Amino acid sequence: MVATRSQTRGRKSHYYVVAANLEAIEILEEGEFDMNNREVLGEISDAAYERLGVKKDGRLKFDTNKHIVCLDCQAHYKEKEGCKLHPIYWVENSFASQGGRRLPYAERTIPPEYFYLSEDTIAGQGIKAARKIPVGLVFGPYKGIKTPTEECRNPGYSWHVTIKGKLFTVDAFDKTKGNWLRYVNSPNEETGGNMIPFQYQEKIYYKTIKVIQKDEEVLVWYGEQYGKELRNLRASRQ
Numbered sequence: 001m002v003a004t005r006s007q008t009r010g011r012k013s014h015y016y017v018v019a020a021n022l023e024a025i026e027i028l029e030e031g032e033f034d035m036n037n038r039e040v041l042g043e044i045s046d047a048a049y050e051r052l053g054v055k056k057d058g059r060l061k062f063d064t065n066k067h068i069v070c071l072d073c074q075a076h077y078k079e080k081e082g083c084k085l086h087p088i089y090w091v092e093n094s095f096a097s098q099g100g101r102r103l104p105y106a107e108r109t110i111p112p113e114y115f116y117l118s119e120d121t122i123a124g125q126g127i128k129a130a131r132k133i134p135v136g137l138v139f140g141p142y143k144g145i146k147t148p149t150e151e152c153r154n155p156g157y158s159w160h161v162t163i164k165g166k167l168f169t170v171d172a173f174d175k176t177k178g179n180w181l182r183y184v185n186s187p188n189e190e191t192g193g194n195m196i197p198f199q200y201q202e203k204i205y206y207k208t209i210k211v212i213q214k215d216e217e218v219l220v221w222y223g224e225q226y227g228k229e230l231r232n233l234r235a236s237r238q
């Protein structure tokens with residue numbers, strides 16, 4: 001059904017807005033909030049608004065490339081907009097082409113409004129928050145060299161990605177090919193992460209699952225295997 005001009009004009013816009021407590025994202029209608037006092041992340045199109053909260057067909061198997069999980073609701077959603085009660089906001093990858101030609105590509109992709117590179121982390125270089133970051137922001141995709149898993153040379157900088165049922169790895173060890181997500185360290189324990197990785201449409205993204213305070217390190221759990229290796233490595237250094 002196509003809306004008439006007058007119907008379209010009468011419709012109010014919706015926006016992704018950082019909640020008043022700065023800890024989550026809300027979707028609010030124009031006029032429901034004071035735009036001058038609240039941080040607006042972006043407008044949500046009418047079409048995308050309609051897709052919010054539409055669950056995947058229960059008869060279909062969950063497909064990591066097509067569906068979005070809401071961990072709070074334990075539900076699978078059909079479209080990338082995901083859950084209506086716990087909205088996610090996809091932050092576009094940025095690239096600072098000016099002001100840092102001497103820096104490697106990976107460093108120039110750090111979105112400065114959110115993050116900065118730090119040497120003072122749990123494991124060498126890492127990423128810290130430049131501001132308080134609410135739950136539900138999605139960053140990425142993770143960029144790197146895609147190879148068949150058996151040929152992956154840098155497992156510490158790689159994620160598995162399933163493409164047409166086959167397992168590949170995206171290796172971001174090379175700073176001229178990988179983007180800033182390569183700098184994010186893993187916590188010692190699974191519960192120590194404030195972001196989680198997930199696959200969507202054959203790419204890996206990171207999503208905030210805990211509020212990240214300004215100057216706090218961003219941490220993504222790399223999985224049990226990697227966690228163990230990291231623990232052993234650290235124990236051997238002490």
Ligand SMILES: [Zn+2]
Nearest residue numbers: 070073083086
């Ligand atoms: Zn939810």
